[in-house]
Amino acid sequence: MTTAINRQFRLASRPVGDIKESDFEYREEPIPTPKEGEILIRNIYLSLDPTNRIWMTDAEQYMPPVKLGEVMRGITVGVVEESKNQNFKKGDFVSGMLGWQDYAIAFGDSGNFITALPNPLSVPLTAFLSPLGGTGCTAYFGLLDIGQPKAGETVVVSAASGAVGSIVGQIAKIKGCRAVGITGSDEKCQWLVNELGFDAAINYKTADLDKELAASCPDGIDVYFDNVGGSILDAVLKKINLNARIPLCGLISSYNSQKPVPGPYNYSQILMKRARVQGFIILDYIPRWSEAITEMGQWLKEGKIKYSLEIVEGLENAPKAILKLFDGNKNGKLIVKVSEQP
């Protein structure tokens, strides 16, 4: 192993508009050696998430942006290859913010949010990047803690076939709500309704959104879990009920924009309907993750939560794969397989 290398992608340039493959620079480094208290992790799966686009931009945001020349930030699951920390031993599975690379050192200088995973694994390793990882916790806390849906209410979610959205709708159903998804193809609509149990799904690319929302939400909209912003938010705002809650999880429609994007034209509906729009970032909930993971784990076991993965083979394909997040050309959670699971 000492002759092996650590393949990395570093941030080479900040994207203007869409991400380009050339925004990442491929590098080969020696495999690092852990110091006292540290562990060496081999990444097995790398999560690709819309929020990665935010990290690439030098703008005010919820974490410092990735610096030019730094290894691209990313959440991974991996296995401990070498431990100089008494809490971990070789062979343990962990998740953390370990970046677009084969190997990473945890602890030491870097705040990389390491979490130990159960050993033996109770569910497939990839589940910890999806329903039992950041995306699942995002759906869980965003919907339940911020959206506070009550049984009988109508929950609408955008980017509904995505990693977060698909789980939001399923939790809404578990809680006795009507779940309506907005997504970008008829196939995705069918998957949401037939496989995941959504009450209705709307293909925003072909639908008259006002008309379809009215038909799908005969009692109006009580909770809108917003992943996209833009014109879909505007259409939803026209249909919200009194005291609606809008957990603001993402604004993917604007991430690649090169000019300032206006907020919703129907912003005044927040006033008229006494609605609440609340931004949240899953990192704020880290102290409460076990709460979500326990309940979600139970739902997974009972078959109440299904999830779909799109796994891209090989770290070398990460710079191309991330584009799929923005062109609608994927279904479910996007993951890059970096190395073999032991």
Added chain:
Amino acid sequence: MTTAINRQFRLASRPVGDIKESDFEYREEPIPTPKEGEILIRNIYLSLDPTNRIWMTDAEQYMPPVKLGEVMRGITVGVVEESKNQNFKKGDFVSGMLGWQDYAIAFGDSGNFITALPNPLSVPLTAFLSPLGGTGCTAYFGLLDIGQPKAGETVVVSAASGAVGSIVGQIAKIKGCRAVGITGSDEKCQWLVNELGFDAAINYKTADLDKELAASCPDGIDVYFDNVGGSILDAVLKKINLNARIPLCGLISSYNSQKPVPGPYNYSQILMKRARVQGFIILDYIPRWSEAITEMGQWLKEGKIKYSLEIVEGLENAPKAILKLFDGNKNGKLIVKVSEQP
């Protein structure tokens, strides 16, 4: 009195852009006679409020719009002239939604939010249209219930010299916060700082708003009490702190607009800063008004809350006076004197 008339202004046309005097039609009607259970009230003061503009528009809103031909809706204080209701007697003071007219009947068909005022009056009658009326309660619940300021935090309020804004800043000071007002003239700025005790005030018409906000809010902005929306909201969003709260009270910058107004360009800050934007309407708090009036009454007596009135003489001047709400040409609460206080 039986030969006297009831002067009224009725809604003649829905304003396109700015309100015009011709949007109101003057009418003379006989003074109505109360039936069993009803009371006849003579209006003494009529409150003019930015929200009146919303009521004139046939758009989705928090109450039904005023119908064409109906007496223009307005909040008044008045005196009972004749009572066929055992809870009221001639000479009692009341406030309610009694419209732009000399006389009104309360109860019966109309939901006109009648509240009995203390007898004898503990404060001037006009106070019940300002710090102890809807405007004071709006400031109180919007700031304290929705904004939830903590001592040491920075509270910014727009339309700060207005009826609501001027009270918001003073309550913020009582609660140990830094209070910063945004208003439209240097004279108003001086009044806020020198008379009302704001820590700083910004004239948005002449200031470099970004620069002045940075100077006035060295620790960022924790609560933004928004009365105006528009470009001021955009400037504030750039400076909000983590978990900022934005009680959304009004959007006066857009009420007269003839074309769709975009929401804030910095809407994404709500996500990045995990902020909360929450619309509210004071009518939702009617069950809790006594809470506000008790505490505000105490602060008034102790001289901790000051307020300014602009009183326009004569109901006949109401259609012209309401324009002052939108041209910035007033200071404090705008009230029309309809008849003499007994």
